[in-house]
Amino acid sequence: MNTFSELGLEPRLVDALNDLSIVKPTQIQQEAIPILLDSMQDFIGLAQTGTGKTAAFGLPLLQVVEEESKTCQAIILAPTRELAQQIAEGLNTFAKYRPKLKIEVVFGGAAITNQIKALKAKPQIIVATPGRLVDLIQRKVVNLNALNYVVLDEADEMLNMGFKEELNKILADTPADKTTWLFSATMPAAIKNIVNTYMNDPKEVSVKSGVEVNKNISHQYLVVKMSDKLEAIKRVLDVNPNFYGVMFCRTKIDTQNLADDIGRAGYRAEALHGDLTQKQRDSVMRKFKDRTLSMLVATDVAARGIDVNDVTHVIHHRLPDELEFYTHRSGRTARAGKKGISIALVSKGEVRRIGEIERRLKIKFEKELIPTADEVMSSRMDNSLKLIADYEIKGELPADLRQQAQEMFANISKENLVDKLLAKELSKVSISNSGDLNQTENSRSKEGRDRSDNSRKHARLFINLGKIDDVSNAELLHMICDISGAKKSQIGKIEIQQKRAYFEVEKDAVSGVMDKFKGYEFEGREIRVNKDDSPPRSPRSQQRGYQDRKRRSSGGRPSGGGSGRSGSGGRSGRSGGGRRR
Structure with a gap:
């Protein structure tokens, strides 16, 4: 059949x-x-x-x-x-x-x-x-x-x-x-x-597995913190001026939020997900096919049936749970015998999944580095100046305007004119985070140094939501901003532990964030935000303290037998389900 x-x-x-x-x-x-x-x-x-x-x-x-x-x-x-x-x-x-x-x-x-x-x-x-x-x-x-x-x-x-x-x-x-x-x-x-x-x-x-991956796809991964993924994506776009691709997200809300963030940063991107009407979906796909858009941000289901040639890149904002979806995603590129690139953005803890995908799909990933701010700047300038150098003059220029320009620049040397052009182009360039986004084995100690620097302009708060509530960094960030009215730029590092989470807030916004959470409830449970006045502990002491608490809660015996799962019956403090007392 x-x-x-x-x-x-x-x-x-x-x-x-x-x-x-x-x-x-x-x-x-x-x-x-x-x-x-x-x-x-x-x-x-x-x-x-x-x-x-x-x-x-x-x-x-x-x-x-x-x-x-x-x-x-x-x-x-x-x-x-x-x-x-x-x-x-x-x-x-x-x-x-x-x-x-x-x-x-x-x-x-x-x-x-x-x-x-x-x-x-x-x-x-x-x-x-x-x-x-x-x-x-x-x-x-x-x-x-x-x-x-x-x-x-x-x-x-x-x-x-x-x-x-x-x-x-x-x-x-x-x-x-x-x-x-x-x-x-x-x-x-x-x-x-x-x-x-x-x-x-x-x-x-x-039946045997039918998972086969196009041999013309180059599989790459970048190790980056969740909070730095947006900046990493922008840098990838900057150093690939001919980028024409699809970025996949797990949920509809992440898809829309990322598309909005990327669009506000000046890139030609729009979302494609199940909450759009058919008319909206058709409009987005039409713009993507005629290249009015250079990036489509989509969920796995919404992207099924996308059949567009010449897609250069696929980006996985987060790895999918199923290999089927990795295969479907990557298959959007390298069509009709052409080559393509599939880039996975992963945290340090997810690197082991790269090895699992390699084994099960019999493919090979190459670890790549996120471009530095200097590399991004150089690439942007190269692209801008190349556009000028390669610009094709069609027809005859008006003689009076040419004379006017020559008279205006008559007393400016060639070197000075190039400097002015360069300065003008540089004024258009803005990099929100100029640091090294690559996560390495030593990144934890670097985070400690960053935290010391950030403490001058940030305060550290904690909220009684954690891993047991199955809340991610991105979801917690959205919740804080939705409830308090704070801007994403005012929120610093987020660290989620088992039963609580720590997050940094610009000192000017601290009282506003704490006040907005007063009386906030989720399913009868009060969500509290307080200042963390204790000095930061080392990762080893944090782990030791957590193990001590587990021993005390189990009467001194090693704990065991629990499934440790989340995402099934746990309760989360997401902004959509809360209320005021």
């Missing part, structure tokens, strides 16, 4: 796929879709990441779910909120011509009140992380009594992350006659236990 129509998909779904330029099913799609459409049999799909599993279960699910019903008919469970969001965005894109079908995504680390409100619209399909779904079930917000389908995506990864207890609770609460579809890269003993306990004589399909 070579087309989706031949697999049994209805025309509305096929039309949506055609709009995305998705016309040929992958092997897992060819084998799974007919089975999932034609029977109520439980199903196991064994396939590596990158084989098109989301469409393999998502398309049949969209076809069998009754859009006239106002009950939840299907639950899709995913290990991470990023994957859950990607699945939901993909399903919404596929369901373009089924307007009555409602799909909602719920996950930890975000305001549960907003998700509860969204679920009141009675979606037929819910995509969820296990921890958050258990929370919603216990609150009696989600009722599984009418459930017909349960999909477990990346089942082995959910177990690896410690979700065994949550999966057992969810599956035990579902109707006995529901149909279960399980997709996994491997089949460890824990997965077999789930199959034996909750599935009835499942049909199993296994």
Whole structure:
């Protein structure tokens, strides 16, 4: 079977796929879709990441779910909120011509009140992380009594992350006659236990990985702090004057914020994500195709179907969770036999993932350095002066204007005229951060020196949100600015620990930030911001103090047994879910 129509998909779904330029099913799609459409049999799909599993279960699910019903008919469970969001965005894109079908995504680390409100619209399909779904079930917000389908995506990864207890609770609460579809890269003993306990004589399909990366792509990575990524991106654009590419982000809000920041800095960039109307999407793509834009900032799902030749670069603002998405992203460049560059921006802690991608995709990454401020300045000047030197004079210049210019410059030497031209061009150049952005093994000690310098103009505050709330540096920065009204430029370094986070604020803005947070609550929990008057501790002493606290909390015994996960049931203090007392 070579087309989706031949697999049994209805025309509305096929039309949506055609709009995305998705016309040929992958092997897992060819084998799974007919089975999932034609029977109520439980199903196991064994396939590596990158084989098109989301469409393999998502398309049949969209076809069998009754859009006239106002009950939840299907639950899709995913290990991470990023994957859950990607699945939901993909399903919404596929369901373009089924307007009555409602799909909602719920996950930890975000305001549960907003998700509860969204679920009141009675979606037929819910995509969820296990921890958050258990929370919603216990609150009696989600009722599984009418459930017909349960999909477990990346089942082995959910177990690896410690979700065994949550999966057992969810599956035990579902109707006995529901149909279960399980997709996994491997089949460890824990997965077999789930199959034996909750599935009835499942049909199993296994396919080899179809992940192949274009050989004409040069894979590079830059090691940089999250707070310096915007400046790093601008420097990459500056030293590549012919840049014509796509930058990928994980979430819609990051996509829009980055596109806005890059645009305000004077670069030709716009966002492409699922919150745009079709008219807006068409407008952005039209400008990108005719090169009015040099950079498209996009989510993975929104960028599916982008078929533009001559793309020189792909930038990964953050590495995707799935290899499938790395392959899709990188594949936007090096088309039609041309060469292209794929650049990943990673933190020091993410460098190990580069090695994992190398092993699994059988590719080689080269570590590159972020251009220095001097290199950026030189490149900008070279580009500006080259434009002048190469400018083609068309037609005859007016003789009177030429004479006027020659008279004006008559007493200026050639050297002085070049100096004036150079000075004028330099006046246009502005670099917000002239420091070395490259992260190295010694960067922590450098941060200590920077902090000492910054202490003269910054105060250090702390907030009672941390890693347990699954909040990132970028999300915390947006929260601080949204609630306090402070500008991003007024916020300095952010350091997130387990249960709290430290951040620097310009001294003039300290009282305003602290005052705005007074009385601020998130789901009944007061969010506090206070000054940190203690001297900075060394990384070793911080780790020792954290271990001491763990020993005290466990009665002096070594702690263990916890999953240490976040992003499922944790609560975050993001600005969207807070309120005043």
